[in-house]
Amino acid sequence: MIPLFLRDIRLASRAGGSAALALAFFAAVATLVPLGVGADLRLLARIAAGVLWVAAVLAALLSLDRLFQADFDDGSLDLLALSPLSLESIAAAKIAAHWLTTGLPLTLLSPLLGLMFGLPPRAIAVLGLSLLVGTPSVSALGAIGAALTLAVRRGGLILPLLVLPLLSPAVIFGAGAVQAVLDGLSNGALLFLAAFSVAATLLSPFAAAAAVRLNLAG
Amino acid sequence: MASLFAYANPKRFMDLSAAVLPWLVAATVAALFAGLVLGFASPPDYQQGDTVKLMYLHVPAAWTAMMAYGLLALASLFSLVWRHPLADVAAKAAAPLGATFTLLGLVTGSLWGRPMWGAWWVWDARLTSFLLLLFLYLGYMALWNAIEDEVRAARAAAILALVGAVNLPVIEFSVNWHTLHQGESIFRAGGPTIASVFLWPLFVSMAGYTLLFFTLWTIRIRTEILERRIRSLLLGGAAA
Numbered sequence: 001m002i003p004l005f006l007r008d009i010r011l012a013s014r015a016g017g018s019a020a021l022a023l024a025f026f027a028a029v030a031t032l033v034p035l036g037v038g039a040d041l042r043l044l045a046r047i048a049a050g051v052l053w054v055a056a057v058l059a060a061l062l063s064l065d066r067l068f069q070a071d072f073d074d075g076s077l078d079l080l081a082l083s084p085l086s087l088e089s090i091a092a093a094k095i096a097a098h099w100l101t102t103g104l105p106l107t108l109l110s111p112l113l114g115l116m117f118g119l120p121p122r123a124i125a126v127l128g129l130s131l132l133v134g135t136p137s138v139s140a141l142g143a144i145g146a147a148l149t150l151a152v153r154r155g156g157l158i159l160p161l162l163v164l165p166l167l168s169p170a171v172i173f174g175a176g177a178v179q180a181v182l183d184g185l186s187n188g189a190l191l192f193l194a195a196f197s198v199a200a201t202l203l204s205p206f207a208a209a210a211a212v213r214l215n216l217a218g
Numbered sequence: 219m220a221s222l223f224a225y226a227n228p229k230r231f232m233d234l235s236a237a238v239l240p241w242l243v244a245a246t247v248a249a250l251f252a253g254l255v256l257g258f259a260s261p262p263d264y265q266q267g268d269t270v271k272l273m274y275l276h277v278p279a280a281w282t283a284m285m286a287y288g289l290l291a292l293a294s295l296f297s298l299v300w301r302h303p304l305a306d307v308a309a310k311a312a313a314p315l316g317a318t319f320t321l322l323g324l325v326t327g328s329l330w331g332r333p334m335w336g337a338w339w340v341w342d343a344r345l346t347s348f349l350l351l352l353f354l355y356l357g358y359m360a361l362w363n364a365i366e367d368e369v370r371a372a373r374a375a376a377i378l379a380l381v382g383a384v385n386l387p388v389i390e391f392s393v394n395w396h397t398l399h400q401g402e403s404i405f406r407a408g409g410p411t412i413a414s415v416f417l418w419p420l421f422v423s424m425a426g427y428t429l430l431f432f433t434l435w436t437i438r439i440r441t442e443i444l445e446r447r448i449r450s451l452l453l454g455g456a457a458a
Binding site for chain 2: 141144151152155158166168207210211217
Protein backbone atom coordinates (compact mmCIF):
# COMPACT_ATOMS: atom_id res chain seq x y z
CA MET A 1 0.00 0.00 0.00
CA ILE A 2 2.76 2.44 0.92
CA PRO A 3 4.83 1.76 -2.23
CA LEU A 4 1.70 2.38 -4.31
CA PHE A 5 1.09 5.61 -2.41
CA LEU A 6 4.68 6.74 -3.01
CA ARG A 7 4.49 5.75 -6.68
CA ASP A 8 1.33 7.80 -7.20
CA ILE A 9 2.95 10.80 -5.56
CA ARG A 10 6.04 10.44 -7.78
CA LEU A 11 3.82 10.13 -10.87
CA ALA A 12 1.85 13.22 -9.90
CA SER A 13 4.96 15.29 -9.20
CA ARG A 14 6.96 14.20 -12.25
CA ALA A 15 4.51 13.58 -15.07
CA GLY A 16 2.46 16.63 -15.88
CA GLY A 17 2.87 18.21 -12.46
CA SER A 18 -0.83 17.99 -11.64
CA ALA A 19 -0.26 19.53 -8.22
CA ALA A 20 1.24 22.67 -9.74
CA LEU A 21 -1.57 22.85 -12.30
CA ALA A 22 -4.25 22.51 -9.64
CA LEU A 23 -2.57 25.29 -7.64
CA ALA A 24 -2.37 27.53 -10.69
CA PHE A 25 -6.04 26.91 -11.44
CA PHE A 26 -6.97 27.66 -7.83
CA ALA A 27 -5.07 30.95 -7.90
CA ALA A 28 -6.43 31.90 -11.33
CA VAL A 29 -10.08 31.37 -10.31
CA ALA A 30 -9.50 33.32 -7.10
CA THR A 31 -7.94 36.14 -9.16
CA LEU A 32 -10.87 36.33 -11.54
CA VAL A 33 -13.39 36.88 -8.76
CA PRO A 34 -12.24 40.40 -7.72
CA LEU A 35 -12.15 41.30 -11.40
CA GLY A 36 -15.76 40.15 -11.65
CA VAL A 37 -17.27 41.57 -8.47
CA GLY A 38 -15.04 44.61 -7.94
CA ALA A 39 -12.22 45.44 -5.60
CA ASP A 40 -14.25 46.34 -2.49
CA LEU A 41 -12.19 44.62 0.23
CA ARG A 42 -15.08 44.47 2.70
CA LEU A 43 -17.23 42.64 0.16
CA LEU A 44 -14.33 40.38 -0.83
CA ALA A 45 -13.69 39.45 2.81
CA ARG A 46 -17.35 38.46 3.15
CA ILE A 47 -17.25 36.14 0.14
CA ALA A 48 -13.63 34.99 0.43
CA ALA A 49 -14.33 31.71 2.23
CA GLY A 50 -17.04 30.66 -0.20
CA VAL A 51 -15.02 31.65 -3.25
CA LEU A 52 -11.87 29.90 -2.07
CA TRP A 53 -13.75 26.75 -1.08
CA VAL A 54 -15.50 26.54 -4.45
CA ALA A 55 -12.24 27.25 -6.29
CA ALA A 56 -10.44 24.57 -4.26
CA VAL A 57 -13.14 21.98 -5.01
CA LEU A 58 -13.03 22.81 -8.72
CA ALA A 59 -9.23 22.64 -8.77
CA ALA A 60 -9.25 19.24 -7.08
CA LEU A 61 -11.95 18.09 -9.48
CA LEU A 62 -9.75 18.90 -12.46
CA SER A 63 -7.14 16.36 -11.45
CA LEU A 64 -9.63 13.66 -10.45
CA ASP A 65 -10.07 11.99 -13.81
CA ARG A 66 -6.38 11.05 -13.68
CA LEU A 67 -6.86 9.26 -10.39
CA PHE A 68 -7.62 5.84 -11.89
CA GLN A 69 -7.80 6.62 -15.60
CA ALA A 70 -4.10 6.44 -16.55
CA ASP A 71 -3.66 3.15 -14.69
CA PHE A 72 -6.86 1.84 -16.24
CA ASP A 73 -5.79 2.75 -19.78
CA ASP A 74 -2.33 1.19 -19.68
CA GLY A 75 -3.45 -1.91 -17.82
CA SER A 76 -1.60 -1.28 -14.55
CA LEU A 77 -4.92 -1.25 -12.74
CA ASP A 78 -5.53 -4.86 -13.87
CA LEU A 79 -2.13 -5.83 -12.47
CA LEU A 80 -2.80 -3.96 -9.24
CA ALA A 81 -6.12 -5.78 -8.92
CA LEU A 82 -4.28 -9.11 -9.30
CA SER A 83 -1.83 -8.19 -6.55
CA PRO A 84 -2.44 -9.35 -2.98
CA LEU A 85 -3.59 -5.82 -2.10
CA SER A 86 -7.34 -5.46 -1.87
CA LEU A 87 -8.95 -2.96 -4.22
CA GLU A 88 -10.16 -1.11 -1.14
CA SER A 89 -6.59 -0.46 0.04
CA ILE A 90 -5.55 0.46 -3.49
CA ALA A 91 -8.36 3.02 -3.59
CA ALA A 92 -7.37 4.30 -0.14
CA ALA A 93 -3.73 4.68 -1.18
CA LYS A 94 -4.72 6.55 -4.33
CA ILE A 95 -7.08 8.83 -2.40
CA ALA A 96 -4.31 9.60 0.08
CA ALA A 97 -1.84 10.33 -2.72
CA HIS A 98 -4.38 12.54 -4.49
CA TRP A 99 -5.01 14.52 -1.33
CA LEU A 100 -1.29 14.94 -0.65
CA THR A 101 -0.66 16.25 -4.17
CA THR A 102 -3.72 18.50 -4.52
CA GLY A 103 -5.66 19.01 -1.27
CA LEU A 104 -2.64 19.78 0.87
CA PRO A 105 -0.98 22.25 -1.56
CA LEU A 106 -4.33 24.03 -1.97
CA THR A 107 -4.61 24.26 1.81
CA LEU A 108 -1.10 25.68 2.09
CA LEU A 109 -1.77 28.30 -0.59
CA SER A 110 -5.11 29.38 0.89
CA PRO A 111 -3.78 31.69 3.68
CA LEU A 112 -2.02 33.81 1.07
CA LEU A 113 -5.21 34.16 -0.99
CA GLY A 114 -7.22 34.75 2.19
CA LEU A 115 -4.84 37.61 3.03
CA MET A 116 -5.30 39.07 -0.47
CA PHE A 117 -9.08 38.90 0.01
CA GLY A 118 -8.75 40.95 3.19
CA LEU A 119 -9.64 38.26 5.72
CA PRO A 120 -8.64 38.96 9.34
CA PRO A 121 -5.92 36.64 10.76
CA ARG A 122 -8.30 34.54 12.86
CA ALA A 123 -10.50 33.91 9.85
CA ILE A 124 -7.46 32.99 7.76
CA ALA A 125 -6.46 30.42 10.35
CA VAL A 126 -9.94 28.90 10.35
CA LEU A 127 -10.02 28.92 6.53
CA GLY A 128 -6.76 26.97 6.42
CA LEU A 129 -7.99 24.62 9.11
CA SER A 130 -11.30 24.04 7.32
CA LEU A 131 -9.49 23.20 4.08
CA LEU A 132 -7.06 20.93 5.92
CA VAL A 133 -9.95 19.07 7.52
CA GLY A 134 -12.31 19.18 4.54
CA THR A 135 -10.21 18.51 1.43
CA PRO A 136 -9.73 14.79 2.23
CA SER A 137 -13.47 14.39 1.67
CA VAL A 138 -13.06 16.05 -1.73
CA SER A 139 -10.42 13.50 -2.78
CA ALA A 140 -12.42 10.63 -1.26
CA LEU A 141 -15.82 11.39 -2.79
CA GLY A 142 -14.12 12.45 -6.01
CA ALA A 143 -12.47 9.04 -6.20
CA ILE A 144 -15.92 7.42 -6.28
CA GLY A 145 -16.89 9.59 -9.24
CA ALA A 146 -13.57 8.90 -10.98
CA ALA A 147 -14.02 5.15 -10.49
CA LEU A 148 -17.62 5.20 -11.71
CA THR A 149 -16.76 7.03 -14.93
CA LEU A 150 -13.67 4.92 -15.63
CA ALA A 151 -15.05 3.16 -18.69
CA VAL A 152 -17.01 6.17 -19.94
CA ARG A 153 -15.64 8.00 -22.94
CA ARG A 154 -15.42 11.70 -22.05
CA GLY A 155 -16.19 10.70 -18.48
CA GLY A 156 -14.55 13.94 -17.36
CA LEU A 157 -17.70 15.77 -18.43
CA ILE A 158 -20.02 13.68 -16.27
CA LEU A 159 -17.67 13.64 -13.29
CA PRO A 160 -18.52 17.15 -11.99
CA LEU A 161 -22.26 16.44 -12.20
CA LEU A 162 -21.80 13.29 -10.14
CA VAL A 163 -19.38 14.68 -7.56
CA LEU A 164 -20.38 18.29 -6.96
CA PRO A 165 -23.76 17.57 -5.32
CA LEU A 166 -22.03 15.10 -3.02
CA LEU A 167 -19.45 17.71 -2.04
CA SER A 168 -21.98 20.39 -1.14
CA PRO A 169 -21.83 19.66 2.62
CA ALA A 170 -18.06 20.22 2.59
CA VAL A 171 -18.52 23.60 0.92
CA ILE A 172 -21.43 24.55 3.22
CA PHE A 173 -19.59 23.68 6.44
CA GLY A 174 -16.15 24.81 5.25
CA ALA A 175 -17.27 28.27 4.21
CA GLY A 176 -19.69 28.37 7.15
CA ALA A 177 -16.84 27.87 9.61
CA VAL A 178 -15.06 30.98 8.31
CA GLN A 179 -18.31 32.96 8.19
CA ALA A 180 -18.93 32.11 11.85
CA VAL A 181 -15.56 33.61 12.78
CA LEU A 182 -16.35 36.78 10.81
CA ASP A 183 -19.70 37.06 12.57
CA GLY A 184 -18.13 36.36 15.95
CA LEU A 185 -20.26 33.29 16.52
CA SER A 186 -19.30 30.03 18.18
CA ASN A 187 -18.13 27.57 15.61
CA GLY A 188 -19.97 24.26 15.21
CA ALA A 189 -19.49 24.09 11.44
CA LEU A 190 -15.88 22.96 11.78
CA LEU A 191 -16.97 19.94 13.82
CA PHE A 192 -19.65 19.05 11.28
CA LEU A 193 -17.06 19.39 8.53
CA ALA A 194 -14.69 17.09 10.39
CA ALA A 195 -17.44 14.52 10.94
CA PHE A 196 -18.44 14.67 7.27
CA SER A 197 -14.84 14.37 6.16
CA VAL A 198 -14.10 11.40 8.41
CA ALA A 199 -17.23 9.57 7.27
CA ALA A 200 -16.53 10.29 3.59
CA THR A 201 -12.88 9.22 3.86
CA LEU A 202 -13.72 5.99 5.67
CA LEU A 203 -16.58 4.89 3.43
CA SER A 204 -15.34 6.09 0.03
CA PRO A 205 -12.63 3.45 -0.54
CA PHE A 206 -15.32 0.75 -0.42
CA ALA A 207 -17.59 2.50 -2.92
CA ALA A 208 -14.65 3.39 -5.18
CA ALA A 209 -13.34 -0.19 -5.04
CA ALA A 210 -16.77 -1.54 -5.94
CA ALA A 211 -16.89 0.79 -8.92
CA VAL A 212 -13.36 -0.13 -10.05
CA ARG A 213 -14.16 -3.84 -9.73
CA LEU A 214 -17.24 -3.32 -11.84
CA ASN A 215 -15.28 -1.59 -14.59
CA LEU A 216 -12.45 -4.13 -14.58
CA ALA A 217 -14.87 -7.04 -14.92
CA GLY A 218 -15.88 -6.23 -18.49
CA MET B 219 -37.43 -13.58 1.89
CA ALA B 220 -38.70 -16.30 -0.44
CA SER B 221 -42.06 -14.62 -0.85
CA LEU B 222 -40.43 -11.31 -1.72
CA PHE B 223 -38.32 -12.91 -4.43
CA ALA B 224 -41.34 -14.67 -5.86
CA TYR B 225 -42.73 -11.25 -6.78
CA ALA B 226 -39.39 -10.05 -8.03
CA ASN B 227 -39.66 -12.47 -10.92
CA PRO B 228 -40.40 -10.38 -14.05
CA LYS B 229 -43.13 -12.73 -15.30
CA ARG B 230 -44.93 -12.69 -11.94
CA PHE B 231 -44.49 -8.95 -11.77
CA MET B 232 -46.11 -8.50 -15.18
CA ASP B 233 -49.11 -10.65 -14.19
CA LEU B 234 -49.52 -9.03 -10.80
CA SER B 235 -49.06 -5.46 -12.03
CA ALA B 236 -51.51 -6.03 -14.90
CA ALA B 237 -54.12 -7.02 -12.34
CA VAL B 238 -53.36 -4.16 -9.93
CA LEU B 239 -52.80 -1.33 -12.41
CA PRO B 240 -56.47 -0.52 -13.21
CA TRP B 241 -57.25 -0.20 -9.49
CA LEU B 242 -54.15 1.90 -8.97
CA VAL B 243 -55.16 4.26 -11.78
CA ALA B 244 -58.69 4.55 -10.40
CA ALA B 245 -57.42 5.27 -6.87
CA THR B 246 -54.96 7.87 -8.23
CA VAL B 247 -57.62 9.72 -10.22
CA ALA B 248 -60.02 9.65 -7.26
CA ALA B 249 -57.44 10.90 -4.76
CA LEU B 250 -56.08 13.64 -7.05
CA PHE B 251 -59.61 14.80 -7.86
CA ALA B 252 -60.65 14.77 -4.20
CA GLY B 253 -57.46 16.64 -3.27
CA LEU B 254 -58.19 19.29 -5.90
CA VAL B 255 -61.80 19.75 -4.82
CA LEU B 256 -60.98 19.82 -1.12
CA GLY B 257 -58.08 22.16 -1.80
CA PHE B 258 -60.23 24.65 -3.67
CA ALA B 259 -62.97 24.37 -1.06
CA SER B 260 -60.61 25.11 1.83
CA PRO B 261 -60.76 28.68 3.18
CA PRO B 262 -58.04 31.24 2.42
CA ASP B 263 -55.37 31.58 5.09
CA TYR B 264 -55.60 34.70 7.30
CA GLN B 265 -52.02 35.66 6.38
CA GLN B 266 -51.32 34.07 3.02
CA GLY B 267 -54.77 34.45 1.46
CA ASP B 268 -55.54 32.19 -1.46
CA THR B 269 -51.89 31.48 -2.25
CA VAL B 270 -51.94 28.99 0.62
CA LYS B 271 -53.64 26.65 -1.85
CA LEU B 272 -50.33 26.27 -3.69
CA MET B 273 -49.40 24.17 -0.68
CA TYR B 274 -51.56 21.34 -2.01
CA LEU B 275 -49.43 21.23 -5.17
CA HIS B 276 -46.06 22.05 -3.66
CA VAL B 277 -45.75 20.01 -0.46
CA PRO B 278 -46.90 16.71 -2.03
CA ALA B 279 -44.51 17.22 -4.97
CA ALA B 280 -41.59 17.76 -2.59
CA TRP B 281 -42.61 14.76 -0.51
CA THR B 282 -42.93 12.53 -3.60
CA ALA B 283 -39.55 13.66 -4.92
CA MET B 284 -37.87 12.63 -1.66
CA MET B 285 -39.81 9.37 -1.46
CA ALA B 286 -38.79 8.58 -5.04
CA TYR B 287 -35.11 8.97 -4.11
CA GLY B 288 -35.60 6.71 -1.10
CA LEU B 289 -37.19 4.04 -3.30
CA LEU B 290 -34.49 4.51 -5.92
CA ALA B 291 -31.81 3.94 -3.30
CA LEU B 292 -33.67 0.94 -1.88
CA ALA B 293 -34.01 -0.63 -5.35
CA SER B 294 -30.29 0.08 -5.92
CA LEU B 295 -29.44 -1.72 -2.69
CA PHE B 296 -31.46 -4.75 -3.81
CA SER B 297 -29.80 -4.62 -7.21
CA LEU B 298 -26.29 -4.50 -5.73
CA VAL B 299 -26.73 -7.04 -2.96
CA TRP B 300 -29.06 -9.58 -4.58
CA ARG B 301 -28.23 -8.79 -8.23
CA HIS B 302 -31.87 -8.88 -9.18
CA PRO B 303 -32.65 -7.55 -12.69
CA LEU B 304 -36.09 -6.34 -11.66
CA ALA B 305 -34.52 -4.09 -9.03
CA ASP B 306 -32.33 -2.58 -11.78
CA VAL B 307 -35.39 -1.89 -13.88
CA ALA B 308 -37.24 -0.42 -10.90
CA ALA B 309 -34.36 1.91 -10.03
CA LYS B 310 -33.91 3.04 -13.62
CA ALA B 311 -37.64 3.68 -13.99
CA ALA B 312 -37.83 5.73 -10.79
CA ALA B 313 -35.14 8.29 -11.71
CA PRO B 314 -36.93 10.38 -14.39
CA LEU B 315 -40.11 10.37 -12.28
CA GLY B 316 -38.22 11.56 -9.24
CA ALA B 317 -36.49 14.25 -11.30
CA THR B 318 -39.86 15.44 -12.63
CA PHE B 319 -41.42 15.65 -9.17
CA THR B 320 -38.32 17.51 -7.95
CA LEU B 321 -38.69 19.99 -10.79
CA LEU B 322 -42.41 20.33 -10.01
CA GLY B 323 -41.55 21.00 -6.36
CA LEU B 324 -39.01 23.65 -7.38
CA VAL B 325 -41.39 25.38 -9.81
CA THR B 326 -44.42 25.41 -7.48
CA GLY B 327 -42.17 26.51 -4.62
CA SER B 328 -40.87 29.35 -6.77
CA LEU B 329 -44.42 30.42 -7.68
CA TRP B 330 -45.33 30.35 -4.00
CA GLY B 331 -42.16 32.13 -2.96
CA ARG B 332 -42.80 35.14 -5.19
CA PRO B 333 -45.90 36.42 -3.30
CA MET B 334 -44.66 35.20 0.12
CA TRP B 335 -41.00 36.14 0.16
CA GLY B 336 -41.00 38.64 -2.70
CA ALA B 337 -38.48 36.66 -4.76
CA TRP B 338 -38.70 33.86 -7.31
CA TRP B 339 -35.66 32.18 -5.92
CA VAL B 340 -33.85 32.42 -2.61
CA TRP B 341 -30.52 30.71 -1.96
CA ASP B 342 -31.56 29.24 1.33
CA ALA B 343 -30.55 25.83 2.50
CA ARG B 344 -33.74 23.96 1.79
CA LEU B 345 -34.23 25.31 -1.72
CA THR B 346 -30.60 24.78 -2.58
CA SER B 347 -30.54 21.25 -1.21
CA PHE B 348 -33.64 20.53 -3.26
CA LEU B 349 -31.90 21.81 -6.37
CA LEU B 350 -29.03 19.49 -5.49
CA LEU B 351 -31.51 16.63 -5.35
CA LEU B 352 -32.39 17.45 -8.96
CA PHE B 353 -28.67 17.32 -9.85
CA LEU B 354 -28.36 13.95 -8.10
CA TYR B 355 -31.17 12.61 -10.28
CA LEU B 356 -29.63 14.13 -13.42
CA GLY B 357 -26.20 12.70 -12.60
CA TYR B 358 -27.77 9.30 -12.00
CA MET B 359 -29.50 9.38 -15.38
CA ALA B 360 -26.40 10.73 -17.14
CA LEU B 361 -24.24 7.94 -15.73
CA TRP B 362 -26.81 5.36 -16.77
CA ASN B 363 -26.91 6.72 -20.31
CA ALA B 364 -23.13 7.04 -20.58
CA ILE B 365 -22.37 3.35 -19.99
CA GLU B 366 -23.41 1.14 -22.87
CA ASP B 367 -23.38 -2.24 -21.17
CA GLU B 368 -26.74 -2.51 -19.40
CA VAL B 369 -25.66 -4.61 -16.42
CA ARG B 370 -22.61 -2.47 -15.78
CA ALA B 371 -24.59 0.74 -16.14
CA ALA B 372 -27.14 -0.53 -13.64
CA ARG B 373 -24.51 -1.39 -11.05
CA ALA B 374 -22.51 1.80 -11.49
CA ALA B 375 -25.69 3.85 -11.16
CA ALA B 376 -26.68 1.83 -8.09
CA ILE B 377 -23.36 2.65 -6.38
CA LEU B 378 -23.92 6.33 -7.14
CA ALA B 379 -27.50 6.20 -5.84
CA LEU B 380 -26.36 4.69 -2.54
CA VAL B 381 -23.53 7.20 -2.08
CA GLY B 382 -26.05 9.97 -2.78
CA ALA B 383 -28.46 8.46 -0.25
CA VAL B 384 -25.80 8.58 2.47
CA ASN B 385 -25.23 12.19 1.60
CA LEU B 386 -28.86 13.24 1.42
CA PRO B 387 -29.56 13.52 5.17
CA VAL B 388 -26.51 15.78 5.51
CA ILE B 389 -27.93 18.08 2.85
CA GLU B 390 -31.38 17.88 4.42
CA PHE B 391 -30.21 18.78 7.91
CA SER B 392 -28.37 21.82 6.63
CA VAL B 393 -31.89 23.31 6.70
CA ASN B 394 -31.60 23.63 10.45
CA TRP B 395 -28.84 26.23 10.22
CA HIS B 396 -30.04 29.17 8.24
CA THR B 397 -33.28 29.08 6.37
CA LEU B 398 -36.10 31.25 5.21
CA HIS B 399 -38.19 28.18 4.56
CA GLN B 400 -40.72 27.39 7.24
CA GLY B 401 -39.76 24.63 9.63
CA GLU B 402 -41.34 21.24 9.96
CA SER B 403 -45.05 21.73 10.56
CA ILE B 404 -46.72 18.38 9.88
CA PHE B 405 -44.78 15.47 11.29
CA ARG B 406 -43.41 16.91 14.47
CA ALA B 407 -43.45 16.07 18.15
CA GLY B 408 -46.54 17.53 19.78
CA GLY B 409 -48.68 17.22 16.67
CA PRO B 410 -49.10 19.29 13.50
CA THR B 411 -49.14 23.07 13.74
CA ILE B 412 -51.36 23.40 10.70
CA ALA B 413 -55.10 23.89 11.26
CA SER B 414 -57.09 20.81 10.33
CA VAL B 415 -59.03 22.65 7.56
CA PHE B 416 -55.72 22.78 5.68
CA LEU B 417 -54.34 19.51 6.91
CA TRP B 418 -56.97 17.21 5.46
CA PRO B 419 -56.87 18.47 1.87
CA LEU B 420 -53.08 18.33 2.16
CA PHE B 421 -53.11 14.69 3.25
CA VAL B 422 -55.50 13.77 0.42
CA SER B 423 -53.24 15.57 -2.09
CA MET B 424 -50.19 13.79 -0.73
CA ALA B 425 -51.97 10.47 -1.10
CA GLY B 426 -52.91 11.43 -4.66
CA TYR B 427 -49.32 12.34 -5.61
CA THR B 428 -47.98 9.20 -3.97
CA LEU B 429 -50.47 7.03 -5.84
CA LEU B 430 -49.64 8.90 -9.05
CA PHE B 431 -45.98 8.09 -8.54
CA PHE B 432 -46.67 4.41 -7.96
CA THR B 433 -48.97 4.26 -11.01
CA LEU B 434 -46.41 5.86 -13.30
CA TRP B 435 -43.62 3.80 -11.77
CA THR B 436 -45.50 0.56 -12.44
CA ILE B 437 -46.22 1.62 -16.02
CA ARG B 438 -42.56 2.53 -16.61
CA ILE B 439 -41.31 -0.74 -15.15
CA ARG B 440 -43.75 -2.68 -17.34
CA THR B 441 -42.66 -0.73 -20.42
CA GLU B 442 -38.98 -1.33 -19.66
CA ILE B 443 -39.54 -5.07 -19.21
CA LEU B 444 -41.44 -5.24 -22.52
CA GLU B 445 -38.72 -3.23 -24.26
CA ARG B 446 -36.04 -5.61 -23.00
CA ARG B 447 -38.10 -8.57 -24.16
CA ILE B 448 -38.49 -7.06 -27.63
CA ARG B 449 -34.78 -6.30 -27.80
CA SER B 450 -33.80 -9.84 -26.84
CA LEU B 451 -36.27 -11.21 -29.39
CA LEU B 452 -34.78 -8.98 -32.09
CA LEU B 453 -31.25 -9.99 -31.08
CA GLY B 454 -32.31 -13.63 -31.15
CA GLY B 455 -33.79 -13.12 -34.61
CA ALA B 456 -30.61 -11.46 -35.84
CA ALA B 457 -28.46 -14.29 -34.52
CA ALA B 458 -30.57 -17.00 -36.18
